[in-house]
Each structure stands twice: as C-alpha cells, then as structure tokens.
Amino acid sequence: MRQDINNWQSDRNADPGKKPKPQYRSAFRILGSYVRPHRLAFALVIVCTVIAIGAELFQPYLVKVAIDDNLMGGSQDYGGLLAICFIYFGLSLTGLLFTYLQNNLLQYAGQSIVAGIRKQLFEHITKLSMSYFDKTPSGSLITHVSSDTEAVNQFFNQVLLTLLRDGLTLLAILGMMFHLDPVLGLYCLVLLPVIAVISVAFRSFMRNTYQMARTRLSRLVSFVAENLSGMHLIQAFHQQKAQAEQFKERNEAYYKANIREIRTMVLFNRSFDLLSNLTIAFVTWIGGKAVLGQTLEFGVLYAFITYIRQFFQPINAITQQWNTLQSATVAVNRIWSVLDTRPDIEDRPQPVQIHWESVEGRIDFNRITFGYGSESPVFRGLDLHIRAGETIGIVGTTGAGKSSLISLLCRFYDVQEGSILIDGHDIRDLPQARLHRIVGLVQQEPFLYAGSIIDNVRMFDETISRDAVVRACEFVGADRLIRRMKDGYDTKLSERGSGLSAGERQLLSFARIIVFRPKVLVLDEATANLDSQTEQLIQRALQVVSEGRTTIAIAHRLSTVMQADRIIVLRHGEIVEEGTHRELLERKGFYEQLYRHSQGEAKEEEVRMQRKNASMPFKENVV
Structure with missing residues (x-):
C-alpha cells in the first residue's frame, strides 16, 4: 500500500508544468491504496451483492410468469402457481441473508480502513516539526482527525455500498429489460444520455458547494478551539460579546453554505423524480397500446414497469449520496495534504548511535x-x-x-x-x-x-x-x-x-x-x-x-x-x-540593569503579599 502511495506522490510531482490531475482521481487512487489489503473481503462483498441483486430482480420476472402462463393463459395449474410463490419467498430470504452478509463484510473492511487512516494521521501529526504547528491552527488539525475521517467513514458506510449495489443493479435491470422487450429497452436506453447531461451539469457546481461548506466548518471549529484554549483571557478582558460576534459571522457563513448545499441537492434529486415519472407514463402509453394490440403480453408490461421503478431507485440512491461522495473526496484530499507534509526535522538515514550511559x-x-x-x-x-x-x-x-x-x-x-x-x-x-x-x-x-x-x-x-x-x-x-x-x-x-x-x-x-x-x-x-x-x-x-x-x-x-x-x-x-x-x-x-529592575519587581510583589496577608483576618471575620 505504501508503495502505491509513493507512486501516486511521484506521479503527482513528476512534471510541475503539467496541469494537476483531477482531485476525484487522486482521492480514489488514495482510497484504492487502502482498500487493496482488504481485497478478499471486498471480493466477498461483490459476490454477496450479485447474489442479493439476482434474488431481488428475479422476483418481478416470477410475477410475469405467473400472470402470463397461469392467470392470463387460463391454466388451472395451481401447483405451479404455488411453486412460484415458494420460489418467490425463497428469493426474498436469500436476498435478506446475502444483503446482511454484504453489509457486515463491508462494514468490517471499511471500519478497519478508517481506523487505520485515523491512526496513521494522528501518528503523522505527532511527527511533524514545530514549524508546521506554528502555521497550522490546532482546530484545523482537530477537524482532520475527527470530521474528515468521519467523512471517509461515511464513504465506506454509505457511498461505496450504494455505488456497488446500485451500480450493479442498474446493469442487471438493463439486461432484464432487453431480455423482456428489446424495443422498450431501447426507448429506456435514451434516458442514459439525459441522466449523464444532468449529472455533468451539476457536478462542478456541487463540488464547489461542498468544498465551501467543509472549509467554513473547519474555520468554525478552529475558532471554537482557539476560544476554548484562551477562555480565561476572554473572561478576564470581558471579550465574550466581541468573540460571540465573530462566532456569529463564521456560523452564519457555514449556515449559508449548508443552505446552498441543500438547495442544490433538492434540485438535483427532483430532476430525477420528474424524469422517472415521465418515463413511467411514456412506457405505460407505449406498452399499453402494444398490450391492447396483442403484440405484448400484459405480464411483460407489468414486469417492465416494475423494473423501470427499480431502475430509478438506484439512480436516486446514488444521487442522494452525491453530497457524501463530494464530502468524502474533499476530506480525503484534506487528509492527504497533511499526510503528504514531510517534517522539516527528520533523522539521518544512518544516524549515530551513542549509549545513553556514556553521555x-x-x-x-x-x-x-x-x-x-x-x-x-x-x-x-x-x-x-x-x-x-x-x-x-x-x-x-x-x-x-x-x-x-x-x-x-x-x-x-x-x-x-x-x-x-x-x-x-x-x-x-x-x-x-x-x-x-x-x-x-x-x-x-x-x-x-x-x-x-x-x-x-x-x-x-x-x-x-x-x-x-x-x-x-x-x-x-x-x-x-x-x-x-x-x-x-x-x-x-x-x-x-x-x-x-x-x-x-x-x-x-x-x-x-x-x-x-x-x-x-x-x-x-x-x-x-x-x-x-x-x-x-x-x-x-x-x-x-x-x-x-x-x-x-x-x-x-x-x-x-x-x-x-x-x-x-x-x-x-x-x-x-x-x-x-x-x-x-x-x-x-x-x-x-536587569538585576535592579528585577529587585524592584520583587519589592512590589513582597508588598502585594503583605497586603494580602494583612487582609486575611478581616476576610475570615467577615465570613
């Protein structure tokens, strides 16, 4: 893993004249280097995901068979219909079991990775030189260790699972659609470029929005940490109101960034909801005409509409995780900016070893x-x-x-x-x-x-x-x-x-x-x-x-x-x-001169102590 990270660093610094690589690519390469030691766990996650998706997507096909072969076909084979019900129930249990295994395996691997990143980050910070801490606010470092690692944690808890499960689900649904009716499948395939256009249009704007929110949060945390450290000065000089005003400004800036983030996300998701409803209406109209014209079986139309609904569910899930993905990629780059910082003070490759007793x-x-x-x-x-x-x-x-x-x-x-x-x-x-x-x-x-x-x-x-x-x-x-x-x-x-x-x-x-x-x-x-x-x-x-x-x-x-x-x-x-x-x-x-000055201070302190001691009996009597 360390070798892969070093290779990434050398690629990044290879040619200063070139434009820097996109941060997404960099973030995923960094995360990939941490994922590699857990290859077996992620391979099992993929296997469980494929089985769970297969069990879920085969259920509408079973209903299609029951409608076309048993109900609409006039068949009196109640035994076959009962067998379909048992298979449907078995697929549900299979999906439940493998979804449970998939989530547990992914959580185990993800939590191990995040714990390792947090440990590596803390150990690296403790090795940095004092000049780094002179320039870097402690609140910013607290954000890296707590908030940024938590954003990476959410990537493994939510984003990675969504990308894996729902990405495979989309591919499987497209396959089932073309298997049921290639013509309707081609109509639905037209949606993909539209989805891509909407995603690209929002991508840059959303990334800037999330970057702004993370930066303002870091400044807010840094300000709070600084004030907590100097609380005795704030109270001694009655600066509570002035500091509250400064906190209000930073809090207001973070609030506005969050509102902008929410508005962007709502507009993004509602665009897909509208597209989903229009698609279902269109397929119902085209498929309904085909069913009435007896060129399409009713069970196929039912299964197709079910798959369309399922088709937009993973898309909505992926887009809803877009802000978490944005936050995670920003957090990874912020964490790596710290890990990529080399201490100004480092040991020589072959340091001199001296015995402590001989010093x-x-x-x-x-x-x-x-x-x-x-x-x-x-x-x-x-x-x-x-x-x-x-x-x-x-x-x-x-x-x-x-x-x-x-x-x-x-x-x-x-x-x-x-x-x-x-x-x-x-x-x-x-x-x-x-x-x-x-x-x-x-x-x-x-x-x-x-x-x-x-x-x-x-x-x-x-x-x-x-x-x-x-x-x-x-x-x-x-x-x-x-x-x-x-x-x-x-x-x-x-x-x-x-x-x-x-x-x-x-x-x-x-x-x-x-x-x-x-x-x-x-x-x-x-x-x-x-x-x-x-x-x-x-x-x-x-x-x-x-x-x-x-x-x-x-x-x-x-x-x-x-x-x-x-x-x-x-x-x-x-x-x-x-x-x-x-x-x-x-x-x-x-x-x-220094001595005469210090003697003057000593006398002043002695007078203060005498006054303090003289006042003690008076205070005791008052009490």
Whole structure:
C-alpha cells in the first residue's frame, strides 16, 4: 500500500508544468491504496451483492410468469402457481441473508480502513516539526482527525455500498429489460444520455458547494478551539460579546453554505423524480397500446414497469449520496495534504548511535545562525560552550532569543548555519528519540494529561514501575501532597491538571525528570508563574533534580539563576555578557540593569503579599 502511495506522490510531482490531475482521481487512487489489503473481503462483498441483486430482480420476472402462463393463459395449474410463490419467498430470504452478509463484510473492511487512516494521521501529526504547528491552527488539525475521517467513514458506510449495489443493479435491470422487450429497452436506453447531461451539469457546481461548506466548518471549529484554549483571557478582558460576534459571522457563513448545499441537492434529486415519472407514463402509453394490440403480453408490461421503478431507485440512491461522495473526496484530499507534509526535522538515514550511559552532557553551539522563515535571523554566528555538569543561567529581555536557543538544542528547529554538538556529536546526526532522552525539558507551563498521577509522571510508559515513580516523587518533595489526595497516586487529573496549583504541577514535571533521567536538563522559565513561597519550594526540588546533570535555566526572575556556575546574558540574539552573578554585578553592565529592575519587581510583589496577608483576618471575620 505504501508503495502505491509513493507512486501516486511521484506521479503527482513528476512534471510541475503539467496541469494537476483531477482531485476525484487522486482521492480514489488514495482510497484504492487502502482498500487493496482488504481485497478478499471486498471480493466477498461483490459476490454477496450479485447474489442479493439476482434474488431481488428475479422476483418481478416470477410475477410475469405467473400472470402470463397461469392467470392470463387460463391454466388451472395451481401447483405451479404455488411453486412460484415458494420460489418467490425463497428469493426474498436469500436476498435478506446475502444483503446482511454484504453489509457486515463491508462494514468490517471499511471500519478497519478508517481506523487505520485515523491512526496513521494522528501518528503523522505527532511527527511533524514545530514549524508546521506554528502555521497550522490546532482546530484545523482537530477537524482532520475527527470530521474528515468521519467523512471517509461515511464513504465506506454509505457511498461505496450504494455505488456497488446500485451500480450493479442498474446493469442487471438493463439486461432484464432487453431480455423482456428489446424495443422498450431501447426507448429506456435514451434516458442514459439525459441522466449523464444532468449529472455533468451539476457536478462542478456541487463540488464547489461542498468544498465551501467543509472549509467554513473547519474555520468554525478552529475558532471554537482557539476560544476554548484562551477562555480565561476572554473572561478576564470581558471579550465574550466581541468573540460571540465573530462566532456569529463564521456560523452564519457555514449556515449559508449548508443552505446552498441543500438547495442544490433538492434540485438535483427532483430532476430525477420528474424524469422517472415521465418515463413511467411514456412506457405505460407505449406498452399499453402494444398490450391492447396483442403484440405484448400484459405480464411483460407489468414486469417492465416494475423494473423501470427499480431502475430509478438506484439512480436516486446514488444521487442522494452525491453530497457524501463530494464530502468524502474533499476530506480525503484534506487528509492527504497533511499526510503528504514531510517534517522539516527528520533523522539521518544512518544516524549515530551513542549509549545513553556514556553521555557526559558537554554542549557546544558553534557559530550558529537561525531565523524563523523569512524573518531576520534571531542568531548570527552565536558561539556558546557549556561544560559537562555545569549549571548555566540564560537571561535577557523578551525577544533576546532565550527560548529559541533551547528550541534549537531540543531540535524543534534546525540551525541554518553552524552546528550544535553534544559530547562532540552533531545533534542532527542523532536519532530524535535518543536526543530527547538525553535532553529533558521542563517548561513554564508543564502539561499534564487526563489520567492518573502515576501515569502522568511516567508518561504512560508501562515499563517504568510504580515504585520508580513513587521514589521520584519522594525525591523532589511531591510525595506528601500526593498522599494527601483521596486516591493518592491513582488520583485522576483533569485535562492540563486543572485541579492542581502551578507549583504542584511543576513538582510533578520534576518527578518526570527523575524518572526519565536525562543527562541535560533544560528549564524554560520553570518558576515564572510561581509566588515567592512556592518558588523557594521549587528551587529546593530544582537543586535535587539538577545534581549531576548539565543544567540550562532560562529565567525571567534572576533569583532563579543567581547560584548558577555561569550566567549568559543575551541581547538581540548575541551574548553581551557572561560570568557569575557577583562578577556581572561588578561590571555594572546590562545584567546589573536587569538585576535592579528585577529587585524592584520583587519589592512590589513582597508588598502585594503583605497586603494580602494583612487582609486575611478581616476576610475570615467577615465570613
């Protein structure tokens, strides 16, 4: 399957000068590559479908035989008429049985394919580079994983079954019509070009309509996801009304697209209803004259009219699934646009394998140059060397490049010039899985998943024992607060750990570090959102966690890095100063300005805390 997909990609990219192939063809080729591993199941579906169709279409022919040979012919063969009734009943049971088998086989194969697509899509998204998520709204990706895969699911549940069953039914009905009366069959055959003209006339317009509806739905979902993520800001700044107005605009646009889609579909279907009624009237008139003129048997006319009604039923069924087909083809191309995106950061074909135990943690930034897209470079030839086991503090104003430096070390992005080495190995030569075990990252807002505390600490890795998690939590001082909870380590956390304070969440992230034992520890503003008292608690845990590891701490509060072996001062992507806290203060340079500024903020916070504490007895008395 993967080879077929790769062939499709090479065909698509073979000649940029040629016009792109139609999206229908591309979508069906993509789906065909997923269908191929289930060939046996689909072959059995076809066999069951043929038997079920045969059993259904032979029933009007039996009625024709009963009318012409038994009723109109004056035959008194009641036994033969009873046999026809039993055969009719047997055909009904046969149709029921094989229709049941056909549906179950198709659902099994279809659900397996959709589950595989959903799994492949999610795994691929998790492997994409950070630059992709910088440009792509999370709501759009949620739409791909949920709504678009559901559209593909509907293709297998509804469209494929309709195309297969009703397409074969149409061919079989035409065969039965020509068998009964070739002249009337030719009259009905004239309908096919008319049907084709109506389909082609609507096809392009309908596709644009469904594409518009899907696009507007994606924008709506993306807007909702963005607002849910930033709900605290919306409420803090009383933006509910403004956001509601923006939602109303997007909702109105999606509503209009849906109304346009429904109008198009109704007009399309009613055109076929009108054509069906005109055809039945025409055949009744022509066939009735032939029956009155005794050139056509009445049973043949009855069977013919029954087949005409059945002829338009599959056509109506196919056209009613047209919007689902449109939605599925659009969804397949949208899904494939994600699967076709290659990560900017990929492992080398033959990466360097180093033993985790042998890593010392020496880091070298060798004259690196880096910028985001077409923007001016953040770093121009930056040079920084960190000894194994050294604790480095990185400070600077907003936009100085502190977080960018860490993103490069974690290889969320690649440098454009220069190199980053760990123990003399270029990180681009290391497997990403190994690099991320070597470099442990603790962020300003530690992310906790919905699940138990023990699973959050070990990141759902069952190979890490419960005892190892408990020891890690004891090591960083999180054990006492965990045991105070109702279910202890089995306490279920909500999304992002909303039931815990910022300090408690940070302690759990430190416990993760102990469990996974990285050689290099990176702290990205790990105490920025903590009050002074909690920060002291975290600082003690930090000293425990960083022991024996190369530690890089990005800090907004200079108190976090005052005890570091060396402090690096960044300004506009350049190292302007470096040294210990005392050395930098004695120079009375940029760091000294940052320090005086931070001291002012610290005093303000201390005053706020004093006022808060002073007001507590008053509040208690009021209560």
